[in-house]
Amino acid sequence: MFDVAIIGGGAVGTSIARELSRYKLLVVVLEKEEEPAFGVSKSNSGIIHPGTQNPPGLLKSRLCVEGNRLTRVIAQELGVDFKEVGELIVAFTEEEIFRLHRLLEDARALRVPGVRMVDQVWLRGHEPHLSPRVKAALFAPTAGIISPYRLVYDLAENALRNGVQIHTDSRVTAIENTRPHFIVHTSKGPFKAKYVVNAAGLYADGICRMLGITDVAIKPVKGEEFILDKKRAYLTNHLIFPLPSQSTKGILVIKTADGNPMVGPTATEAESKEDLSTSQEGLEKVFSAVKRMVPEINEKDIIAYFAGLRPKAGEDFIIRSEQAAHGCITVAGIQSPGLTAAPAIARMVTRLLRQQGLGLRRKILFHGHRKRSVHLFAVKPAETQKLIEQDPGYGDIVCRCEMVSAKEIRDAILRGATTLDGIKFRTRCQAGRCHGSFCTTRVMKMLAGERGIPVTAVTKRGKGSEVVKHDRADD
Amino acid sequence: MTGPMIERELVIVGGGPAGMAAALAAHGQGVRDILLIERDQFLGGILNQCVHTGFGLTYFKEVLTGPEYADRFVTKINSTPAIETSLRTFAVALSRTKVLTVIKPGRLQNIAARALIMATGCREKTREMIHIPGTRPAGIFPAGLAQKLINVEGLLPGNEVVIVGSGDIGLIMARRFTLEGAKVRAVIEIESASRGLVRNLTQCVYDFDIPVYFNHMISRIHGKDRVEKVEVVKVDGQRRPIPGSKFELSCDTLLVSVGLIPENELIEMAGVRLDEKTNSPVSEAPNTTAIPGLFVCGNAYKVYDVADSVTADSQLCGRLAAEYLLKIQGDSFRPLSPLEKPCKRR
Ligand SMILES: Cc1cc2nc3c(=O)[nH]c(=O)nc-3n(C[C@H](O)[C@H](O)[C@H](O)COP(=O)(O)OP(=O)(O)OC[C@H]3O[C@@H](n4cnc5c(N)ncnc54)[C@H](O)[C@@H]3O)c2cc1C
Numbered sequence: 001m002f003d004v005a006i007i008g009g010g011a012v013g014t015s016i017a018r019e020l021s022r023y024k025l026l027v028v029v030l031e032k033e034e035e036p037a038f039g040v041s042k043s044n045s046g047i048i049h050p051g052t053q054n055p056p057g058l059l060k061s062r063l064c065v066e067g068n069r070l071t072r073v074i075a076q077e078l079g080v081d082f083k084e085v086g087e088l089i090v091a092f093t094e095e096e097i098f099r100l101h102r103l104l105e106d107a108r109a110l111r112v113p114g115v116r117m118v119d120q121v122w123l124r125g126h127e128p129h130l131s132p133r134v135k136a137a138l139f140a141p142t143a144g145i146i147s148p149y150r151l152v153y154d155l156a157e158n159a160l161r162n163g164v165q166i167h168t169d170s171r172v173t174a175i176e177n178t179r180p181h182f183i184v185h186t187s188k189g190p191f192k193a194k195y196v197v198n199a200a201g202l203y204a205d206g207i208c209r210m211l212g213i214t215d216v217a218i219k220p221v222k223g224e225e226f227i228l229d230k231k232r233a234y235l236t237n238h239l240i241f242p243l244p245s246q247s248t249k250g251i252l253v254i255k256t257a258d259g260n261p262m263v264g265p266t267a268t269e270a271e272s273k274e275d276l277s278t279s280q281e282g283l284e285k286v287f288s289a290v291k292r293m294v295p296e297i298n299e300k301d302i303i304a305y306f307a308g309l310r311p312k313a314g315e316d317f318i319i320r321s322e323q324a325a326h327g328c329i330t331v332a333g334i335q336s337p338g339l340t341a342a343p344a345i346a347r348m349v350t351r352l353l354r355q356q357g358l359g360l361r362r363k364i365l366f367h368g369h370r371k372r373s374v375h376l377f378a379v380k381p382a383e384t385q386k387l388i389e390q391d392p393g394y395g396d397i398v399c400r401c402e403m404v405s406a407k408e409i410r411d412a413i414l415r416g417a418t419t420l421d422g423i424k425f426r427t428r429c430q431a432g433r434c435h436g437s438f439c440t441t442r443v444m445k446m447l448a449g450e451r452g453i454p455v456t457a458v459t460k461r462g463k464g465s466e467v468v469k470h471d472r473a474d475d
Numbered sequence: 476m477t478g479p480m481i482e483r484e485l486v487i488v489g490g491g492p493a494g495m496a497a498a499l500a501a502h503g504q505g506v507r508d509i510l511l512i513e514r515d516q517f518l519g520g521i522l523n524q525c526v527h528t529g530f531g532l533t534y535f536k537e538v539l540t541g542p543e544y545a546d547r548f549v550t551k552i553n554s555t556p557a558i559e560t561s562l563r564t565f566a567v568a569l570s571r572t573k574v575l576t577v578i579k580p581g582r583l584q585n586i587a588a589r590a591l592i593m594a595t596g597c598r599e600k601t602r603e604m605i606h607i608p609g610t611r612p613a614g615i616f617p618a619g620l621a622q623k624l625i626n627v628e629g630l631l632p633g634n635e636v637v638i639v640g641s642g643d644i645g646l647i648m649a650r651r652f653t654l655e656g657a658k659v660r661a662v663i664e665i666e667s668a669s670r671g672l673v674r675n676l677t678q679c680v681y682d683f684d685i686p687v688y689f690n691h692m693i694s695r696i697h698g699k700d701r702v703e704k705v706e707v708v709k710v711d712g713q714r715r716p717i718p719g720s721k722f723e724l725s726c727d728t729l730l731v732s733v734g735l736i737p738e739n740e741l742i743e744m745a746g747v748r749l750d751e752k753t754n755s756p757v758s759e760a761p762n763t764t765a766i767p768g769l770f771v772c773g774n775a776y777k778v779y780d781v782a783d784s785v786t787a788d789s790q791l792c793g794r795l796a797a798e799y800l801l802k803i804q805g806d807s808f809r810p811l812s813p814l815e816k817p818c819k820r821r
Contacts, residue, residue: 231743274699277610300751304603306611381568381576385583392581397514397565405578435601437617441628455630460613464700467613469727472629 002026002165003358005184005193007172007207009036011148011342012334013199014155019346020353021162024361028193029156029164030186032171034462035422037152039201041339042425043276043308045225045254045265048144049337050087053244056109060317063341063348065110068142070343078154079372080146085255087143087239088118088127090134090293099243100138107140114141129235131295143239147257148339149425150373157415158370162363167191168418169462172200175210177325195358196328197349202273202311204332211325216318216332220273220309223265224282228301229433230259240293249336251289253297258402258428259377263290263297265308276307303433310335319345321352329353373411377403377428398446399439401432409443413450421461423447440467484508485796486575486588488566488741491520492782493773493789494594495548498558500793501592506800507557510586512564512577518552519545520596522782524623527647529674533783544782566595569745573769589803590768590796593742594789597735597774599644602696605733607639609696612703618644618732622651631655633728637705638662639693641669641676643780645732650679660724662687663707665714670734672780693729694721702729735778742769753777762792768803770796 004020006013009031020027033039048071054061075082091097100117107115118139123130156166170186175196184191198207208216233255240253247267254262266282283299290297313333322328329352331345338345354360376384376394388395393407404427412426420436423429423443430436430443444467448455456474459465485506487494490513498511517523522530525541532538535547552558561579568576575586599617616624616632622644624630636652638645641664649659662680667689669676680687688707694716695706709720736754743749747764748757756764756771763770772792773785 276699277608277695277697279608280606280694283606283608299606302603302606303601305606381583384578388578388581388583395578395580395582396563397567397578400514400565403567433601434598435603435617437599437601437620440620441623441630445628455628461700465613466701468624468630468632469634470631472631 001181002028002191002193004028004195004197004353005030005182005191006197006199007184008039008199008201008204009033009152009156009166009168010039010041010199010201011037011152011155011339012201012331012345013197014152014159015342015346016197016199016331016349017159017164017166018155018162019343019350021159021164022362022366024363025358027159027164028191029159029166030170030172030184030191031166031168032187034169034419034459035417036156036166036168037149037425038421038461040308040311041152041201042149043225043306044148044223044336044339045252045262046145046148046256046339047239047254047337048082048146049340050107050115050140050142051110051112052087052089052103052107052115052138052140053241053249054337056106058316059319060337060341061110063317063344064337065112066344067337067341068144070347071144071146071340074155074343075146075151077368078158078370080151080154081257081378082144082146083257084142084144085238086139086141087241088123088137088139089241089243090130090137091243092133092135094135096243097136100136103138112140112142115139127237127240129294129296130240131293134293145239145255145257150257153415153426154370158367161367161370172207172210175207177211180327182327194327195353195356197331197353198328199331201334202309204311204330205313208330208332211322211328213322213324213330216313216330218332219312220270220275221312221335222268222270222275222307222309224278224286224307225262225264225305226283226286226302227256227304228261228263228297229303232261232297232301233259235261235294235296242289242293251286253290253294258431260303261297263287267310270309273309276309278305278307282307304431304435317341317345319348319352321356327356329356373426374408375427376405376408398442399427399429399432401434402428404429406446409446410450413447418447418451419459419461420444420447420467480574480585480587482587483510483589484800485510485590485592486586487511487592487594488575489513489520489594489596489773489775490515490518490560490562491594491596491773492522492545492548493596493775493785494520494592495552496786496789497592497594497772497793497796499548499551499555500790501797502555502557504794504797506797509558510561511552511558512561512566514563514565516563518549518560518562521619524619524626526626527651530782534786541782566741569741571746571766573745573766588768590770590800592770592772592792592796593739593775594773595738595741595775597737597778599731600734600736602729602731607693607696610698612696612698612701614698614702614727615696615729615731618642618648618730621648621730625651625655631657633657633726635660635726636728636730637693637724637726638730638732640664640731640733641671641687642732642734643671643675645730646671646675646679648730648732649685650683653683653685659683659685660726661685661707663691663693664689665692665710666690692716696729702727705729735774737775737778739771739775742771745769762788762795768799
């Protein structure tokens, strides 16, 4: 019998799992995909928002500011790269400058640190490729960037280390409320738990319905994003935002943790919760929007693109304990800034669980820290030399575009990567400009070898996405 | 600069036909300290996966397969003591002063080259570079990757194939897939004519009754986990989709063969400007760059149709490098006999 079953292994689910792993509890995470972070948490902008674009009255606004603060601590503890790059919300007209002042007031009301207006002279000095037509900007220095999937993997790994069980390929299909506990049925069998936390992202409404809760409906809102060649990293020094609209933060020029500039996201209603397709219209919309702010951005530099779906359930997050199903916490509608807010959400859920009667006793030995994973692309040559001396595997480069060594790939597999995407998200192997043209075969063979499976069973992201159909050696 | 530093006369990056031809040509001109580095575990480069014939028609006046063509050069390289080959060696950085940083099993090394020839070949344009909309499932392969999977690894990527672009690799792979028992549904080409060799179009596609749709493009990829189908549309002279011309082709595999781009990121790192369109170095004379003593040859210099042209280009480049070394060394340069040890300076 588990104390808590968490449904969903995204940023929110793994943040909750890691937070609960501080206490003497038996916790299980149930994830339907082959690896954690394969839901909304893999396809987003990776921005740790400062809290400037949300109205002060909302829950998500408060959790965003708190989450920004907590993410720094977590990144430090887990050895995830967090870069505080700062953001600029730009204004082209007097009317827009007036609106910036209102945002400034909101941000101050929310106690967002250090927010201030900057003028054209400042902008020319600090952001030389910005359109000269930008008249002023609101500067929020605490905006940061992080690799969303690496964060989730490191949270999951740290939770595991502290005793949490994580079951992937385990889709929750039904939940029985057999007071005083629940039986959570999954594609891998039933799990008994005293408390259930629903952090199922886009599918949180389905989980609610399994528990007889009918007032949560999630609408997927698609965001298409386009990643540019690292060569263009010089174009911006900060995250560049237009003024937000009613519903979104607009189309942005983003810096990513991996060094590539990224532009997007759009915001359109998606056909379904599975619809991750991109479109020509999306591309045109994004580029016309960002060129207005940074004219030198060019479609020619696109090296990758993707679409993510925001799980929208009204304007705000829904985080509550359910009256109708005592012992169940719903965490739904976690659209942006959900990645930022995740650690604050985890604390809030922990409080709600305590209010519902869950006893929280701290473990004497909680391993809060994790050894930083090595990424050759991020270390200096002198350090590379030392690493190679320690392990020759670091001297065996597999991915030429992103400089990923065999040792890093083997480590990723040891740490739980079971798919090509899982390796890509952890190491960046295959994520560069050649898109795996040169390294895919080698990575497939390594994955097959380390896992003891045939090459034909290697998948891109789980069952159904096998990369090759036949091995001639089997004929 | 950290790590040990060694000095070499001529360093060549890339052990494909370009690098090998350049090394032999420079040697022919009297250069006696040549280091040829290759990231793979054998020389030959992309030729190793080109098991089809048609190589060497001009140069050897013979019809050879890719590996046979490569072998002729490998044999010569291996029997030339003044050319040192360093395999599984990965060039990761290059400075303006021609200091090359390489990583190889067990070591990071800085090599100061008096002359440097980049023979790094090219990479394929990807689906992303031509912005095909739709989903991103398994089953989308650059044609060269599919070629490697089949010819080198013995793995068949899929059963029902659509090929986008009529570049030579795509055409050759149409035949390869058909011979392997897969069904090639179509070749889709946005231009009004093939960009590949006529002989490949005839022998690899028409002979197998594979339909080629000129003036068509793929407007969408469908499939969640694996490619399920593609949407094809006819385009006008300005490459704009013609309304009402859309149709779908079911397939589990999409090969992308829409051209090659020279791999010149290392010289760009050293400060050489690359042409926006072609990714070739911007320079005054062929095979040279703005940095004296830094040369580029083969497909890294310019994408050639056939290996013989790469060989010819690279031989010229090898000679250029030798001339350059002669010039900067003036009287101190003295061609050595092949039996003498490669000269290490200082
Ligand atoms: C385009 C885009 C850009 C964004 N940019 C930002 C940003 O810059 N900064 C920011 O803070 N936020 C951003 N967000 C929001 C952020 O990505 C999300 O709020 C966050 O990732 C949500 O995490 P999650 O764990 O709730 O959801 P998910 O990551 O989707 O996790 C839910 C998990 O539940 C699993 N699951 C579902 N149903 C079941 C079931 N029946 N059984 C078992 N498992 C199940 C899913 O497979 C999934 O892994 C962005 C979102 C989008 C779409």
